[in-house]
Amino acid sequence: MYEAVILYVLAATEILKEGKNITNGTAVTHKMWNRTFEGMTGNVSINSNGDRDADYALMDMNPKTGIFEIVAMYYGATKQFVDIDGKEIHWPGGRQGPPPDTPPCGFDGSECPETPRYAIFTGILTGLLIVLTILSLFIYRHYKFEAEIASMSWRIKQEEVVINPSFKRHFGSKMSFTKFSGSNSLSCGSLTLGDQSRQIFTKTAYYKSTLVAIKPVNKSKIEINRQFLLEIKKMKSLQHHHIARFIGACVDSPIPFLITEYCPKGSLLDILENDQIALDWMFRYSLTHDIIKGMAYLHGSEVRCHGNLKSSNCVVDSRFVLKITDFGLHSLRVYEENVDSYDYWRRKLWTAPELLRMPNQFNEGTQKGDVYAFAIIAHEIVAREGPFYLGIPDVSPKEIVENVKHGQKPPFRPYLEEEVCNKEIEEMIQRCWAEDPTERPDFQALKSVIRKLNKDNESGNILDNLLSRMEQYANNLETLVEERTADYLEEKRKAEDLLYQLLPRSVASQLIHGESVTAEAFDTVTIYFSDIVGFTELSAESTPMQVVDLLNDLYTCFDSIIENFDVYKVETIGDAYMVVSGLPVRNGTFHAREIARMSIALRNTVMSFTIRHRTNEQLKLRIGIHTGQ
Structure with a gap:
């Protein structure tokens, strides 16, 4: 109905522009033909007969x-x-193809002559031979399938996995793994742009000299039955550019663990929460496109659905290609169910409302539930404010999950600002997290949506896409280095200024340049020393802050005055103020003159100085001078 109205409006508008009568139905109809426009469901094309070329x-x-x-x-x-x-x-x-439009002998057999008996006999034998061949092939495939299951090629011995000794305690004392080349084989960490070779985001180990990710299973023993073997075979058969490869499992360890491909850039959640990584829209579309392609393949495979899709289960490899992980084998992915814990409710932020309402937990999930989880991840990519950002503070994960579960009208969803992303992305996200699962598109349909937004990142141009991603990463590093260098120079300047205030400039310069400071003797100098008359009584009658304000005001004033003379302030202790002339820079016989003139200037200043908390009281300064050669 929407597209029909749009088509009529376009045709009627042209009729009015041409000055024709809009009531002429024939003219309006002809304007609708041979036209293509963008509709709700994509391009709408009307041919010369007035029929829509539908998909x-x-x-x-x-x-x-x-x-x-x-x-x-x-x-x-x-x-x-x-x-x-x-x-x-x-x-x-x-059959390997469609049947013919017309049977070889026609629909009534009139196109073929009567078949001789020997031909019938030959046909029967041929048919039997074909049946036997198919049956043999079926039996062969069945035995081959059973042999593959029984071989258990996925099973990895604990001796083949090299784990850092610091993590052996997590796997029990029976583990006798060795250290790999003195390196940290199993550790956890966060994103460190400065040293890519040491980026560790999850527990890792070395298997056949390859760094792999390991995920401990929260079970003391794994029951290897036929159902488990079939699930393992499904996992091993998955091969896709955007799926993290499942390598195998170690079930002989005191704490069993799964082994998968390791992606050194960490999870999508790590990247989005790192403010030091700048993500332009091309980069964000690329990450979103990778998720869609990976999930489209997963939904079309024997695994059928993910069931636990979230940003922490989307990992990024060294080429900035996003891959889906932590799917399948749901019986092994067991969490500690503490309903009062923060992590319990946070894990459910990506769960679809229809799954939250189920009385029994459905670990396998659904394809429509995966689409909902993708919408939450897409919102994370767009907003970069964490999962289920609402724009308001102090909302716990439990409150969010309960609101989603109860099905409010309008549905309780993350805050999506219109000015942050374009209209297409906003509409895609809103369709994917629709309350009714039947209204959510599948990942095959989402491919065409994201492809329009990511025209420069088609799969046919992988090399350009890779170079663009690496250039973006290099620019992030350059910006980070510039910021860190500027911070270092600023801190260095502050430290030098503080050193110049504490020590003579010549001495401070020598220390800054790493030179040794040699003690010097000055024969001709003049020393100035002053204190406040009656300071003890004044302090006893004043609060500590009033005393501090008095000294701060007075000596700030003194410091601004002595800058006009060839003198050096040695120190201030309490109400005492000590200045010297003739060092550290010798000035011949002028040191006495400089101190004397400075003393007169300070005395004149004190005569007009006002004490904040005693405005009617005159401050008096006692000055002493010593000069000699």
């Missing part, structure tokens, strides 16, 4: 799962039939 999805039932899957797309505007990668049509009877 169609060809769906085929997967015989293994009994579920219909999209295997091809027909685009009406371009008249193209495009196969979906990794999908095939299961034709009846084991």
